[in-house]
Amino acid sequence: MPASSLYIGLMSGTSLDGVDGVLADFSGRGIRTLQAAFTPFPATLRSELMALQAASENELEREALAANALARCYADCVQQLLAQAPGPVRAVAVHGQTIRHRPELGFTRQTNNPALLAELTGVDVIADFRTRDIAAGGQGAPLVPAFHEARFGKPNTVRVVVNIGGIGNISVLHGDGRVSGYDTGPGNVLMDLWVARHTGKAYDEDGAFAASGKVDEQLLEILLDESYFRQPPPKSTGRDLFHAEWLDGKLAQRPGLAPADVQATLTRLTAVSLARAIAAETVDKPAQAVYVCGGGAYNGVLLRDIETALGGGIPVKSTEELGVAPNRVEALAFAWLGYQFTRRKPGNLPAVTGAAGLRVLGALYPA
Numbered sequence: 001m002p003a004s005s006l007y008i009g010l011m012s013g014t015s016l017d018g019v020d021g022v023l024a025d026f027s028g029r030g031i032r033t034l035q036a037a038f039t040p041f042p043a044t045l046r047s048e049l050m051a052l053q054a055a056s057e058n059e060l061e062r063e064a065l066a067a068n069a070l071a072r073c074y075a076d077c078v079q080q081l082l083a084q085a086p087g088p089v090r091a092v093a094v095h096g097q098t099i100r101h102r103p104e105l106g107f108t109r110q111t112n113n114p115a116l117l118a119e120l121t122g123v124d125v126i127a128d129f130r131t132r133d134i135a136a137g138g139q140g141a142p143l144v145p146a147f148h149e150a151r152f153g154k155p156n157t158v159r160v161v162v163n164i165g166g167i168g169n170i171s172v173l174h175g176d177g178r179v180s181g182y183d184t185g186p187g188n189v190l191m192d193l194w195v196a197r198h199t200g201k202a203y204d205e206d207g208a209f210a211a212s213g214k215v216d217e218q219l220l221e222i223l224l225d226e227s228y229f230r231q232p233p234p235k236s237t238g239r240d241l242f243h244a245e246w247l248d249g250k251l252a253q254r255p256g257l258a259p260a261d262v263q264a265t266l267t268r269l270t271a272v273s274l275a276r277a278i279a280a281e282t283v284d285k286p287a288q289a290v291y292v293c294g295g296g297a298y299n300g301v302l303l304r305d306i307e308t309a310l311g312g313g314i315p316v317k318s319t320e321e322l323g324v325a326p327n328r329v330e331a332l333a334f335a336w337l338g339y340q341f342t343r344r345k346p347g348n349l350p351a352v353t354g355a356a357g358l359r360v361l362g363a364l365y366p367a
């Protein structure tokens with residue numbers, strides 16, 4: 001019997017909202033998503049994962065316990081997908097939960113318990129996708145550009161794929177096989193933090209809170225005065241840099257603003273930092289369109305801000321137009337990375353991460 005071409009991809013990203021899963025088919029032509037599922041994190045796990053983003057008391061033990069709880073959430077998501085699978089699933093490819101990302105120190109940490117996940121699901125698990133790229137001198141991130149090229153690339157067409165999760169990142173598909181990309185800075189992470197502080201909501205639904213305020217140009221300049229934005233690629237970032245203390249330090253330089261005005265300005269910050277990165281990477285040939293994925297694709301104010309920041313001449317669309325719903329792209333990317341692993345094909349792009357060469361990414365935990 002030929003090996004199954006069905007894979008499950010799981011991604012739980014910097015927003016810490018839960019785990020997105022897809023069941024994908026890599027048989028024949030194309031990459032097809034058959035089903036999708038989402039398992040939200042219980043509030044206790046979410047707050048513990050948030051706490052583990054920075055040094056704290058007894059963190060070794062707490063990380064191990066959080067990894068066990070995380071594996072149970074992953075298993076729940078996998079079970080939902082297995083129940084709908086038309087045949088046996090070859091492997092589950094799981095990102096894990098980033099709790100530290102310090103490539104400049106030679107490490108990144110995605111907490112996880114893939115052995116427990118294999119035990120709970122009875123399916124091969126492929127995990128730990130970033131460390132090999134870092135071992136080869138790379139950033140270990142972003143990894144999605146190779147997948148974006150495989151799924152969304154079109155010959156002789158310059159396309160930009162923008163992921164707006166907690167962190168923002170771009171993939172520029174130059175249409176001639178070249179791909180560039182990097183993390184641009186905050187995606188939703190600062191907006192989420194601010195809206196939660198002032199309204200108690202987890203995120204700014206369709207940018208409504210931002211729309212009720214106005215951008216403060218002075219604060220925007222203060223926020224943009226961050227060396228990360230000026231740093232040349234390869235580069236990647238996370239909550240290690242863009243956290244509450246970072247924001248509060250900036251706001252202290254421009255006190256007394258209405259909360260809605262700060263939200264409007266944070267939305268603009270994400271848009272401007274993305275647009276500047278896109279412009280810098282497409283100087284020789286402008287992009288024909290920008291395709292947005294990640295939760296930020298559901299924020300209309302942010303999308304309009306990006307279009308304006310790009311100068312108005314480049315259409316900003318959803319990856320839905322290319323056949324993949326925005327909230328499925330990252331999980332599908334990990335299913336693809338799992339597929340690459342089983343074929344012993346590389347998952348990284350040295351031109352993006354800065355690694356010394358192409359590498360097979362991941363480690364196998366057999367069922």
Ligand SMILES: Nc1ncnc2c1ncn2[C@@H]1O[C@H](COP(=O)(O)OP(=O)(O)OP(=O)(O)O)[C@@H](O)[C@H]1O
Pocket residue numbers: 011012013014015016017163164165166167168187188192202203204205206207293294295296298299327330
């Ligand atoms: N309807 C909506 N309106 C506005 N924002 C939304 C909406 N839905 C989702 N979001 C935003 O998207 C975020 C989740 O995005 P996503 O799941 O892509 O992030 P992630 O995968 O955790 O992060 P990363 O890609 O950085 O690892 C939410 O925290 C929220 O800020």
Ligand SMILES: CC(=O)N[C@H]1[C@@H]2OC[C@@H](O2)[C@@H](O)[C@@H]1O[C@H](C)C(=O)O
Pocket residue numbers: 013014098101108140141142143144145163165166167168169183236237238330
């Ligand atoms: C270290 C880490 O978890 N990085 C994430 C994060 O979320 C978005 C951005 O920062 C990106 O670099 C990456 O995720 C995607 C899946 C990637 O590797 O391409």
